[in-house]
Amino acid sequence: MAGEAQNPLKERMTIHGELDADSFVPWIRRHAAKLGVTQAITHHSPDRIEIDLSGAPELIDMLEVGCLLGPIDVWVETIDRRPVGNAGG
Amino acid sequence: MTVGPMFDEWYPVGIFGQLDAAGRKTMLMGEPIVVARDDNGDAKVTDGTGRSLPVCVRYGHVWTSLGDPKKKLFAIPEADQPGRRFVDVGVVRVRCSPLRAVENFLDIAHFPFVHTDILGAEPHTEVQAYKVEIREDVDEVWATQVEFYQPQAAKSASGGITTQYMYRVAGPTSTVLYKTCPPRPSEWDVITLFVQPLAEDLCDVWPWMALFDDDTPMTDLIHFQQTIFLQDRSILENQVPRLLPLDPGMEMPTRADLTSVAYRRWLKRHNFTYGAQLVAQ
Structure with a gap:
């Protein structure tokens, strides 16, 4: 709602699936940038990607929904999220 | 292709x-x-x-x-249930991907804006959280616990009601909607969208219904559903890109779009790509 500032969340998103395509990490970075979500990829292997995120809750939700589908050459099985602290105080 | x-x-x-x-x-x-x-x-x-x-x-x-x-x-058990009226709505040709036609049918958020004062109305625009899953045992997409306020949910509805919905994708171009049956609250009305892919960007849409409604004349039931779908057609024929993107790179789907995302995931898993755009452009 207008005039209602949202505290940014800090979360760790863990993506599981068949993720060995080179396309996915840059795809995540682009999608996060479009949404205005700050990201840092802390782990990347063929079956797991971990990302630390900071941004508005709705925008992190949107990043999760986008990643669930992802580019055509990856298959995302599950996405887990957990808070890692509150940047907004 | x-x-x-x-x-x-x-x-x-x-x-x-x-x-x-x-x-x-x-x-x-x-x-x-x-x-x-x-x-x-x-x-x-x-x-x-x-x-x-x-x-x-x-x-x-x-x-x-x-x-x-x-x-x-695929089975629709309600098709064998006594007391229902079966409505062959007819055909509507749409210049869009057959997958787009199905996806549009699964989208609740457009009701207040496209089917204004029938299937939705402002300010009741928020899509409440609902449950979406790919059911492995039947290999279908299901969305359940969907609720939406509708001024006229069906031809048989006499006023605005909060309508319960369940969506089911039973085939790549076949989808079934179960919604509150106004005259018989313990049952679901069944409204389907069967889509004939003529080409990747052209389809014939054949809606079909199995309803509990003994009063409404058949022509009115058909007219009601055709009105809804003709409203959808003008949206569908102007969507860009014409094919259904399986990479959401150029879109920003939200939680309200989870049924669409599940449908696209299911298409991707089966390599059902006729009418799909594989890479965001």
Whole structure:
């Protein structure tokens, strides 16, 4: 709602699936940038990607929904999220 | 473009009750076909070379496949339930991807803006959280616990009600909606969208309904559903890109779009890509 500032969340998103395509990490970075979500990829292997995120809750939700589908050459099985602290105080 | 695994799926190609011996010339995935009755009055479908194609008559429609279907046509148990009225709504041609037509049917958020004062109205625009899953046992997409305020949920509704919905994707171009039945709250009205892929960016849409409604004249039931779908057509024919993106890179889907995302995931898993755009452009 207008005039209602949202505290940014800090979360760790863990993506599981068949993720060995080179396309996915840059795809995540682009999608996060479009949404205005700050990201840092802390782990990347063929079956797991971990990302630390900071941004508005709705925008992190949107990043999760986008990643669930992802580019055509990856298959995302599950996405887990957990808070890692509150940047907004 | 190769058709891929969608080649072996079932598709609607006409209303059985409207077939005659002369037949109906139409297309299926770019191939010319003829849908007709044979000497025994049974449905018969042939391709451009005269080859007989698999045929099944169900839910008022003739179904066929260019390939070799591995499964029987999906079941709709309500089609055998006594007391329901079955409505063959007819056909609407839409210049869009067949997958786009299905996806639009699954989208709740557009109701207040496209079907204003019928299936939705401002300020009731928020889509409440609901549950979406790919059911492994039946290999279908299901969205349940969907609720939305509707000024006129059905022809039989006398005023605005909060309508419960369940969506089901039973085939790559076949979807079933279960919604609150105003005259009989313990039952679901069944409204389907069966889509015939004529080409990757052109389809014939065959809605069909199984309702508990003894009062509304058949022409009014048909007119109500056609009105809804004609409102959708103007949106569908202007969507960019024309094909359904399986990479959401150029879109920003939200939680309200989870049914669409689940449908696209299911298409991707099966390599059902006829009518899909694989890479965001």
